[in-house]
Amino acid sequence: MKILGIQFAPWRIPWQRRLQTSVVASWISTFVFMGLGGLLLLAYLLLFTRFWWVSVAYAGWFWYDKDACNRGGRRWQWVRRWQLWRHFRDYFPVRLVKTCDFSPDENYLVGSHPHGVLCAGAFCNFCTEGNDFSGTFPGITPHMLTLEGNYSQPFYRELFMATGGVAATKRSMEYLLSLPTRGHMLVLVVGGAPEALMARPGVSQLYINRRKGFIKIALRFGVSLVPVFHFGETDVYTQVWNPEGSRLRRWQEWLMHYIGLAPVLFLGRGMLQYNFGIVPFRRPVTTVLGRPIPVQKSADPSQQQIDELHERYKVALKELYDTHRHKYALDPTVELEFK
Structure with a gap:
């Protein structure tokens, strides 16, 4: 049904699909609004109600728990x-493809590609049991690495840490890889904020050529690298046209430099119509985990060692993409580009 050019959802949609849409809408709303909403709530309780002590107590907890x-x-x-x-999984749907077994006696450093707008595939597969990660990879504990700034948002930080999220910092990675237990899988979205600005349907561009810090960590700890590709991740949202060199892109990059987050002007659908909104489109997302790349430990790796391993990783990532794109990519003719 169309009214004034807006395509509305049919009235007779199965309840299950409406539930899936509601769950995904809640997820994106949590990401976008929960931090600011929590801050405003605490300020309101502190300044205008007799429950000021709630804000004071949470501030104390935040200070104690900030690290x-x-x-x-x-x-x-x-x-x-x-x-x-x-329900979140079934909305897109999101699938998890296992190409080999992972030993619980080893640690792994996973490179997650591409970032997309909001990492829907990575979140579903590594931050939840929506696809039964624990059953698929017994003995492996995933840790989703995200910007440290996400953990400065009240209430949102508690939710995201509960799903297994940790800060994407050198100190955080070193802590996990130094634990006496094994079976830890550190999942790093290598492209980060710059890659989010590239995300759009029909494009497979990865911001990786200058991202070598995770390679150095892998060498220092002798931890295997695992390339992962989320087919369809860049198809669940579009964004305002922002080619490199455009005024909008320059503004986004300037803002990203100061706040650390990518100010992506993304476009999705609404709860009851398909033309605009913040809800992602129903497009399949398939996460494929590649085979681990063995890494020989080097306490103080040279630049040559880092560069060589970085090239090996890029080759393995491209092989993973080329092997599976004809089965899982929405448009298998799109070539993978490294930026």
Whole structure:
């Protein structure tokens, strides 16, 4: 049904699909609004109600707990197993493809590509049990590495750490890889904020040529590297046209330099119509985990060692993409580009 050019959702949609849309809308709303909303709520309680002590108590807790994201986080398995994550999975749907087994006696450093706008595939597969990660990879504990700034947002930080999120900092990675236990899988979205600005349907561009810090960490700890590609990740949103060199892109890059986050002007659909909104489109996302790349430990790796391993990683990532694109990519003719 169209009214004034806006295509509305049919009235007779199965309840299950409406539930899936509601769950995904709640997820994106949490990401966009929960931090600021929590801050405004605490300010309101402090300044205008007799429950000022709630704000003071949370501020004390935040100060005491502020470094938890660099010390392994605070995973709550019951949050990861919430039934709503299965509705989240089925909305797109998101799938997880296993190409080999992973030993619980080793640690792994995963490079997650591409970033897309909001990492829907990485979140579903590594931050929840929506696709039964624990059953698929027994003995492996995933840790999603994200910007440290995400853990400065009240209430949102508690939710994200509960799903297994930790800070994407050198200190956080060193802490996890130094633990006496094994089976830790550190999942790093290598392209980060710059790659988010490239995300748009029909494009497979990865910001990786200058990202070598994770390679150095892998060499220092002798931890295997694992390339991962999320087919369809860049198809779930469009964004305002921002080619390199444009005024908008320059403004976004300037702002990103100061706040650390990518100010992506993304476009999705709404709850009841398909033309505009912040809800992602229903497009399949398939996460394929490649084979681990063995890394020989070097306490003080040279630049040559870093560069050589970086090239090996890029070759393995391209092989992974080329092997599976004809099966999982929306447009298998799109070539992978490294920026």
